Amino acid sequence: QVQLVESGGGTVQPGSSLKLSCAASGGTFSRNAVSWFRQVPGKEREIVAGIISSRGTTLYSESVKDRFTITYDNAKNTWYLEMNSLKPEDTADYYCASRRTVDYYVPQYPSSYHYWGQGTRVTVSS
Numbered sequence: 001q002v003q004l005v006e007s008g009g010g011t012v013q014p015g016s017s018l019k020l021s022c023a024a025s026g027g028t029f030s031r032n033a034v035s036w037f038r039q040v041p042g043k044e045r046e047i048v049a050g051i052i053s054s055r056g057t058t059l060y061s062e063s064v065k066d067r068f069t070i071t072y073d074n075a076k077n078t079w080y081l082e083m084n085s086l087k088p089e090d091t092a093d094y095y096c097a098s099r100r101t102v103d104y105y106v107p108q109y110p111s112s113y114h115y116w117g118q119g120t121r122v123t124v125s126s
Helices: none
Strands: 003-007 010-012 018-025 032-039 046-052 057-060 068-073 078-083 092-100 120-124
Touching (some): 046 068, 046 078
Parallel strands (some): 010 120
Antiparallel strands (some): 046 057, 092 120
């Protein structure tokens, strides 16, 4: 049974950095797309960044491009979201999601993903 467990959320000041982790277990993930989504109350879940490590492809939303970086450690089955220059509008619950894929492009929509973590909250506030 595939499990994704996020960690690393917290409360930080604007301009700070934070690194989220997504530890995967219960399967093999070498051919998976793994993405980070975020959601605030009353809004739809939106993709922040995604990666297909077997293809070397990544996807970033315009709002986080040049500030966030998605990386992975195959040996640990762990994916990371490094967030720099955080802004109050980055405040949200962040979710890790995964699906097996043979595609080249990272799926953008939540409905495309089969596995989800429980989420970790990031609050950016002065």
